[in-house]
């Protein structure tokens with residue numbers, strides 16, 4: 001059960017579509033949560049990093065009136081089209097085509113001038129980058145985000161994280177097993193909110209807030225029930241997530257500001 005209300009995203013009730021067009025826990029509720037925490041406003045320049053099919057990006061453009069540049073270097077797992085093509089399909093469907101621009105690029109090589117954006121937002125993306133390429137590369141991505149935000153600009157980072165507790169014994173062999181997210185599995189991908197805030201500070205940010213989201217478990221649970229890849233493999237990730245039950249796994253966020 002959700003512990004918060006989501007007035008802007010609650011009208012999008014078809015969760016099968018939401019989870020098919022996003023990728024990760026939280027769907028549009030996560031986007032609304034992050035947008036409210038960041039204080040998005042109409043006309044602001046937002047960079048969205050790691051967008052899958054861009055459904056959340058389009059929601060942010062529609063619900064908050066922001067001008068969004070969206071970055072994603074990869075192609076869709078199902079049809080092989082660049083993610084940014086799905087973004088533009090969604091932008092047409094949401095009626096926000098004139099507010100959205102997709103670029104087939106990723107962090108840390110964005111090529112933007114310094115001080116370009118009012119807001120930078122990234123959800124369920126950088127933890128995978130950490131798992132695949134390591135902590136130094138993760139820090140390089142945050143340094144690039146810092147560089148391209150304007151002074152006073154806000155960075156909203158949402159990630160699968162873990163609580164500040166040891167991995168439960170029954171889950172340790174599973175979470176340290178390598179796979180698509182890197183040689184050491186989820187244990188090497190996920191950090192705590194405090195650890196993530198510390199990396200933000202290291203690259204120059206002032207951290208305004210760093211916590212586990214109140215609805216973290218609700219989002220994970222929903223993900224196991226509606227994500228199409230979870231539905232196709234109920235003995236895989238959904239089983240692990242349900243076995244965890246929110247003991248170690250959470251979803252955290254950091255809201256940080258580039259000093260003005």
Ligand SMILES: C[S@@+](CC[C@H](N)C(=O)[O-])C[C@H]1O[C@@H](n2cnc3c(N)ncnc32)[C@H](O)[C@@H]1O
Nearest residue numbers: 022023024050051052072074106107123124125
């Ligand atoms: C799990 S999806 C998250 C999508 C969405 N933000 C969400 O919260 O559901 C992660 C996305 O990050 C993209 N990605 C991977 N490496 C990236 C990088 N270096 N820079 C930007 N995006 C990246 C992937 O192609 C994928 O679309």
